Structures are given as structure tokens and as C-alpha cells.
Amino acid sequence: MLVFIRTVLSLVLTALIGISGLFGMTGDKATGHDDYKEYKNVILMIGDGMGFNTLEATKKLRNVDLAMETMPVLSQSETRSLTNKVTDSAAGGTALACGVRTYNGAIGVYAFNPFANRWQYPVSLSEYAIEQGKLAGVVTTDETSGATPASFSAHAIARGEEKNISNDQMTSDLTLVWGCASESVTPEKCAENGFEYLTTRAQMNALEEGSRSFAQFDWADIADVKSEKDTPYLAEMTAKAIDLLDDDEDGFFLMVEGAHIDKFSHSNDFNGSTAHTVEFDKAIEVALEYAAQDGETLVVVTADHETGGITLNESTGEYYYTSGSHTGVNVPVFVSATDAGFVSGEAYKNCEVSTQLARVMGADEKDFPRIKI
Numbered sequence: 001m002l003v004f005i006r007t008v009l010s011l012v013l014t015a016l017i018g019i020s021g022l023f024g025m026t027g028d029k030a031t032g033h034d035d036y037k038e039y040k041n042v043i044l045m046i047g048d049g050m051g052f053n054t055l056e057a058t059k060k061l062r063n064v065d066l067a068m069e070t071m072p073v074l075s076q077s078e079t080r081s082l083t084n085k086v087t088d089s090a091a092g093g094t095a096l097a098c099g100v101r102t103y104n105g106a107i108g109v110y111a112f113n114p115f116a117n118r119w120q121y122p123v124s125l126s127e128y129a130i131e132q133g134k135l136a137g138v139v140t141t142d143e144t145s146g147a148t149p150a151s152f153s154a155h156a157i158a159r160g161e162e163k164n165i166s167n168d169q170m171t172s173d174l175t176l177v178w179g180c181a182s183e184s185v186t187p188e189k190c191a192e193n194g195f196e197y198l199t200t201r202a203q204m205n206a207l208e209e210g211s212r213s214f215a216q217f218d219w220a221d222i223a224d225v226k227s228e229k230d231t232p233y234l235a236e237m238t239a240k241a242i243d244l245l246d247d248d249e250d251g252f253f254l255m256v257e258g259a260h261i262d263k264f265s266h267s268n269d270f271n272g273s274t275a276h277t278v279e280f281d282k283a284i285e286v287a288l289e290y291a292a293q294d295g296e297t298l299v300v301v302t303a304d305h306e307t308g309g310i311t312l313n314e315s316t317g318e319y320y321y322t323s324g325s326h327t328g329v330n331v332p333v334f335v336s337a338t339d340a341g342f343v344s345g346e347a348y349k350n351c352e353v354s355t356q357l358a359r360v361m362g363a364d365e366k367d368f369p370r371i372k373i
């Protein structure tokens with residue numbers, strides 16, 4: 001009888017352990033993620049200063065549909081910095097690059113760290129991707145040392161430290177750093193660190209797979225979208241960058257910035273800001289086409305902040321600027337897939353957008369955000 005009872009107990013226990021094991025597995029992080037899928041490649045596209053009403057004004061004034069609005073997920077980003085309700089592009093870029101909020105003016109450094117400098121900083125998505133064996137690139141229509149590209153490729157206590165920022169970029173492990181010319185970038189220093197130096201569209205198009213490159217395009221030519229260009233449009237830069245990055249079996253991370261949406265909004269110039277929103281959207285279209293055919297690439301489109309406080313006059317039906325500065329409103333977060341952990345209608349802190357992109361590239365809590373010493 002005792003043996004019988006033991007046997008029954010043993011069977012019941014075994015069954016219970018089995019059932020709990022099953023439940024355990026479904027919640028076990030080591031077996032996978034319940035709420036998002038990992039992607040081999042991530043393309044983060046930042047429309048500097050691009051708010052919801054920048055898009056509305058663009059559609060109305062240019063009579064266009066926007067490729068970004070075809071993306072299946074639309075969330076929001078809360079754009080403030082640690083110290084200010086209204087962020088600048090440095091703290092905004094750092095939140096999107098490093099998953100941490102910091103003080104306005106900071107490039108990839110912590111706020112409350114007296115040793116915040118190049119030897120002790122939060123890793124960026126570019127650096128995390130490179131740690132994972134991926135290739136990383138930064139493409140912008142701003143100067144390469146501008147606050148947004150700098151946040152993804154440098155660490156400096158102030159955005160004005162152009163020399164330090166350019167030096168970090170020229171000695172980085174990135175595969176490409178492309179944008180407008182910045183004072184301290186020289187062909188010699190680029191070559192010393194294995195970067196091909198280029199200034200024209202023809203040179204960009206001639207780049208071959210396996211190369212590393214540093215582009216210094218002409219500012220005025222990039223800013224004027226209608227000029228007879230010797231410099232590439234952002235969409236061309238995006239296509240070529242993807243082409244150069246996509247042969248690594250571990251994948252890639254690419255940041256693409258449309259910088260002049262912000263710059264023209266500061267001067268309340270709808271003609272310029274909407275023209276550059278269209279240019280940025282054409283680059284998004286290139287990334288989305290690649291992602292659709294590749295199947296392993298996630299595209300996320302957002303902004304670091306809104307610029308100009310664009311609002312609608314209900315009686316005239318016209319959009320107008322209410323500010324010459326940045327504002328603190330939420331900005332769009334468009335995501336190319338529904339399984340990447342972003343939920344339509346949800347508002348995330350700007351730094352959480354970055355953290356989720358690191359997760360999508362395989363990071364867990366200890367990997368990102370993380371201090372690098």
C-alpha cells in the first residue's frame with residue numbers, strides 16, 4: 001500500500017513539475033522573447049525637427065503622400081532631455097543613440113558624472129552593433145560633426161567640441177561617416193585610419209564593398225534640393241550606404257538623418273522645411289523597399305524633437321509657425337514591422353526607443369544602456 005501511495009505521489013509530482021516546466025518555459029527569457037522579434041539589420045532614420053504637423057504641412061503644401069505613413073506601426077516619442085522640457089539636438093540625439101537622457105549640449109555622455117568624457121560614456125547603438133560583429137554607418141545632410149550624427153559616432157561634453165567629435169569619428173570603427181564638410185576632417189587623418197575620403201557623388205558611387213569611407217560634401221549644394229548637384233541626394237546616399245553595409249553576415253546598423261527640416265523650421269521657412277521633409281521621405285522609401293525585399297531589416301523613423309511649433313489655423317486651413325525654436329511636443333515613431341516591440345498609439349520616452357532598438361539587435365538589460373569605461 002505504501003509503495004502504491006509513493007508511486008501515485010511520484011506520478012502526481014512528476015506531472016506537476018512537467019506542467020510548471022511548461023509554464024516556466026513560456027516566461028523564460030533564455031528561450032526567446034514573447035513580445036518582440038530580433039532583426040539582423042536596423043535602420044534608424046531621424047528627421048531633425050520633424051513633428052506631426054511638419055508632416056501635415058508637407059502633405060498640404062506639396063500635395064504628396066508620404067512613404068513613412070505607410071509603415072504599419074505609429075507610436076510616439078516623448079522628446080525632453082534630462083535637464084530641459086525642450087531638448088536640443090545633442091541631448092535628443094544622445095537619447096536616441098545611447099538610451100540615456102542627458103543635459104542639453106551633451107554628445108553621448110552621462111549628465112551626472114564628473115568624469116563624463118571619452119573614457120567613460122554610455123555606448124551608442126553604433127558601438128553596440130559593432131560589438132555584435134555588425135557593420136555600422138552614419139549618414140546625414142548636416143555636417144558630419146553635427147549633434148545628431150555625432151551622438152551616434154562620438155562622445156563629447158559639449159556639441160561645440162568639433163575637433164574632438166571629428167577626431168572620435170575619424171578614429172572610430174564605423175564603416176561609413178557621410179555628411180557635409182566639417183572643419184577638422186582632413187583627407188590625411190581619414191586615410192591614417194583606413195577611411196577613403198570623398199567629396200562628390202561620383203566618388204561615392206565608385207566606392208566598393210569592403211571599403212570604409214568618410215564623405216565631406218558641400219553644405220550649400222546639399223541644402224539646395226533643386227541645384228544641379230555634384231553631391232548626392234539623401235535617398236542616393238541611403239541606397240549606396242545600404243549597398244556597402246549589407247554583405248556582412250552579422251548584419252548592420254545605419255543611422256540616416258534629414259537635418260535641414262530643423263534648420264529651415266528655425267527660420268520658419270515652409271518652402272525649405274517641406275522640401276527637405278520630402279527628400280527625407282524619399283530616403284525612407286529606399287530603406288522600406290530594401291527592408292521589404294530583405295526580410296531581416298527593421299526600419300524606424302522618428303525625430304529628436306519638433307521645431308517651429310507648427311499649428312493649424314482652423315479658419316484659414318493654413319499651417320503656421322508659432323516659434324523659431326524647438327518645442328517639447330511628442331514626435332512620431334514609425335516602425336516597419338508589428339513584431340519589433342513597438343505598439344501603435346503608445347508613447348515612449350525618447351531613450352526607450354533606443355533601448356528597444358538595442359533589444360531588437362540582441363541586447364538584454366545588462367548590455368544596453370551600459371557604461372563603457
Ligand SMILES: [Zn+2]
Nearest residue numbers: 048049089304
Ligand atoms: Zn534636432
